[in-house]
Amino acid sequence: MVILVSNEAMDCLLECNYPGNVRELKNILERASILAPEPQIQRTDLPINLSRQNNDGGDTSLNLSMVVAKTEKETILKALVRAANSRTKAADPLGISSKNLWEKMKSYNINV
Numbered sequence: 001m002v003i004l005v006s007n008e009a010m011d012c013l014l015e016c017n018y019p020g021n022v023r024e025l026k027n028i029l030e031r032a033s034i035l036a037p038e039p040q041i042q043r044t045d046l047p048i049n050l051s052r053q054n055n056d057g058g059d060t061s062l063n064l065s066m067v068v069a070k071t072e073k074e075t076i077l078k079a080l081v082r083a084a085n086s087r088t089k090a091a092d093p094l095g096i097s098s099k100n101l102w103e104k105m106k107s108y109n110i111n112v
Contacts, residue, residue, distance in 0.1 A: 003033045004040040012043050016050050024106075031107075035065075047107050048073065073108045076101065085112040 005013070009032075018024045028047060036045040048069035076094065083089035091101040105112070 003029055005029075006040050006042050008043040009041050009046055012046055012050055028107075049107070049109050069108075072104065073110070076104060076108065076110060080110070080112055087112070 013025070013028075028050065029041070031047075032041045032045045036042065044065055048066055076090070079090040079094050080087075082093070087101050087105070088098050091098045094101060096104075104110075
């Protein structure tokens with residue numbers, strides 16, 4: 001599979017640490033390539049915790065992927081607080097599986 005990455009996105013990817021090593025980078029690229037609206041991955045197609053590091057200070061309030069990611073992260077954090085940091089209990093009101101919650105927590109770098 002060939003994945004095209006813009007220069008901005010590549011710079012962002014190169015500046016990040018990957019606690020999950022190559023598997024984490026591979027997952028980020030696979031997810032971005034599936035969800036990206038264009039054939040080439042842009043900085044805004046990357047997870048919010050990566051794209052935020054290289055933000056040029058422009059107005060991101062209308063960037064749908066960033067707004068959705070920010071809202072999703074905040075909602076996950078609220079659910080975890082209400083569930084006393086229990087992933088199993090937090091997943092139910094979110095309407096997702098515990099595994100899916102764990103994957104989202106990993107992508108947003110949420111540790112409990």
